[in-house]
Amino acid sequence: MFDIIIVGAGPAGLTAAIYARRNDKKVLVFEKSSPGGQIINSPKIENYPGFKNISGAEFATKLYNQAQDLGAKFIFDEIIKIENFNKKKVLYTKSGKYEAKKVIIATGCMPKKLELQNEEKLIGKGVSYCATCDGAFYKDKTVAVYGGGNTACLDAIFLSNYVKNVFIICRSTIKAEQNLQNQIKEKNNIRIITNTIVTKLIGDEELKQIEIKTNDNTKLIDVDGLFVAIGQKPYANNFTNVLDIDKYGYALSNENCETKIKGIYVAGDVREKKVRQLTTAVADGTISSVNASI
Secondary structure, three states: OEEEEEEOOOHHHHHHHHHHHHOOOOEEEEOOOOOOHHHHHOOOEOOEOOEOOEOHHHHHHHHHHHHHHOOOEEEOOOOOEEEEOOOOEEEEOOOOEEEEEEEEEOOOEEEOOOOOOOHHHHEOOOEEOOHHHHHHHHOOOEEEEEOOOHHHHHHHHHHHOOOOEEEEEOOOOOOOOHHHHHHHHOOOOEEEEOOOEEEEEEOOOOOOEEEEEEOOEEEEEEOOEEEEOOOEEEOOHHHOOOOOEOOOOOEOOOOOOEOOOOOEEEOHHHEOOOOOOHHHHHHHHHHHHHHHOO
């Protein structure tokens, strides 16, 4: 039996693992994909104290190596169910089960989709949710980014270094940090279209055009790629038997990251809170781990 099992190896989960090992706890971390979570898709981090400029992938690698060097064990598999018993928690994958005294759920979020016809069909064929993953495929082409927040603007800035033209399409106005807005103004191949929604994806084998609607006007734009950055959806659906969640799907907890069940904690973007930033994710990882180690 492990002292603490952590579900998710994003910044919150990895920070929790570091603190738990420093408290000499037997720690197992589950991650269904790659260590680092969504942060690995960030081309540049400029708002984390101590790092003037670092890529998300490099930051995540440093965290992962630190946790591993301290002795945290990692299994790359998906937890599909958690059961609570008096003195233990049992976590299930498709191939086995694992026991722990306490659990920290740090599963983060996944990108929201447009829920438009053709979207699933065109994923990887012009529709993407990760500019750093797929941007290089669109060298000297025309692309659009859908969204108006920090992620959308970071994506547009990153893509502008490779593509011919970038359209930023947002439902209202640009709401990114002023520093990012200033960088966009310096780019001569980025055009912003506000108060507009994407209503249709056009293409059979690959994306050819997008239909956009502004007020009562509808028009088509020729694009080779569409990068969707309209927010995140919390990944907590597998654990509703042990978590209370709000109407948006975020897990409820108190300021100590404690849930309704003693010994089960939540940390990072999956948790209901007002501010979701890299700094608040690692703070949650610290708080949950310190409390779970008592």
